[in-house]
Amino acid sequence: MTVSILELFSNDLALNGDTGNRRALAHRLELAGIEVEQRTYNQGDALGILPDIVVVGTGSSSAQRALAPEFAKIAEQLREWAKAGVVFLAAGAGFHLLGNSIKLDADTVIEGVGVFDVTVDATAARIVTEAFGIDGQFGLLIGTENHSAVTTLAQGVAPIGAVRNGFGNGGGLEGAVVGNAYGTHLHGPALVLNPVFADHLISLAVARTGDTYVKNEKHDELDQTIDLAREILIGKLPR
């Protein structure tokens, strides 16, 4: 079987190299001998058939504002996919646009897709954390955060983890998990620096396709290099 990965708005929502999330998933799958189909969706494209994984990345607030109507056009389809168990990895602006609503300024609240039952207030002061660390089911997630949002989870929505260093959603938690959909403020990009997280999303995707994801020495070699990069940021966490 082939695992298909769809990156939404790759021309607009890749401010922090977010294409790296798609590359990370594809590369790890391919190292395990699994065929991967990579697609992008941009303004004017056809959304195409059901993918196994949807990734969407970070962008400016003006991009959020401009893309909100574009997201509205595909909102119903995205919600259906999420309900059907398609794996989602949404970072930054992409995460917020897949929430319920974003307050952009005192007069502007834009509606989101509603995959994540969260509301976002993007009028907060900008937060930049070079070594953004999150503890949770994936061990220590590490990367960078750079946003100006307070994210409130609805009752019953689980976070990805607890913030060890940084701001996250605000209030000590980071991200949101709804079914197989994961939203986060982590970039670096997120999956590039966090193979445990990437492998978890891959395991959810191959459970859908019937593939078996078995890692080999090439993954070990890659992960040794990744560890060197992780160590740089881990070394910056407060002791």
Place this chain on the structure above:
Amino acid sequence: MTTLSKPGGVKYVLPILAGRAARFATRLRGGGSALPGVVVQKLAPNVMRDVAAGLPHGVVFILGSNGKSTTTNIMTDVVRAHGLRVFTNPSGANMPQGIASALLKETSLTGRLDADIAILEIDEGYGVVIAEQLRPRAAVILNLLVDQIYRFGEPDRVATMFRNIAHAVDGYVALNRDDNFLAKLGTELEQGGKHRVEYFGSTPEALASAPHGQASARDYSEIEASANGAHPVAEVVSAAGNEAVIRFGGVDYPITMPSRGLHYAVDVAATLTLAAHTLGERFDVTVALKAVQAGKTVYGRGEIMTVGDREVEILMLKNLASLQLNLDSLTYEPDSVLFAYDESSYDPSWLYNADLSKIKHVDVISGPKGAFVATRLAYEGKTFDRIIPDVTEAVQAVLDGPRPASGRHTFFLDYDQMMATRKYLGYKDLEAGAAS
């Protein structure tokens, strides 16, 4: 033009002496050059304004995400070739204290600067503050690229900075009509009626010939780009390697540039536009283009050095656009590559947006954050031989290795790594603008 600058008078003697003492002390410690500027600013806050006001041709600002140092260097050469005495800031010294410090070095005790014009590269984050002090008469804005997201948050904030700086410029602004943000800023400035706005650009064919164009950041505003951009003062007709054709006054001029690429050619077009305005009737395009071609590259920006029996080419990688445009402009396949990344470059996420297809293999990865580059290459399935965090050790390791078939090592260096590398290789002209 031999008019002497208007004297600032005796009130500056003490501050300037104090600044010189601070400069001397700083040099003894081997530290940075900003402190003297701080001292002078504290003692006589108006010294910058008065010194600048004494310049017959005033102050000219060079702004943009990338290409500031290069364009300042080209503009300085062009204006000097027309017989004017130019004061300029050392490449990279583009924040208030660095400029004050550089200005102080050349200013007499009575506040006189022995120059006809100041041509200054200006950091976008400090442009308004510096403009309020120096009251520039003209400015060029080269481009707005995705740059320093860690510092600026998003490109739109940089657009606001450029807009505010443009409003603080008294008279003339030259803009890149192919830049998504700047073409619209032109519309706004034209409607405001306070500025004379002119444009430079590249033909669609020239833009299409570069694999990633100019890597301009996206602008989502609904403002229309200025129609006047259709009539640029100077236009890049073609750019391939060091060869370019620049259209000026309806005539196509073929030139050989000191450095490669569309981005360098655009910097030349920007310079011709600004220089033609600044020099007025004195401007002679043949004199200008002769100066452009005789110029040297700014150190570390496409600079080629000879070390023993090999060449070393240094290319900067300060952001996605600089890395990508430098890669795109390569006319050879690099067969010996060193790649080094700075500690002070936060958040290397952007590396994943770069198209690295021109690099097949990296010999040595270096710098405090070199592991991020190694990770990027690993995901691409590209190989590298070694990670050596200390850049001088890394450079030596490359030079100790076999001479590459091409005879040339290609170094992609972040700013601090570039400075350290040049110093290590015995190039100690770090306070001068151009390489020598």
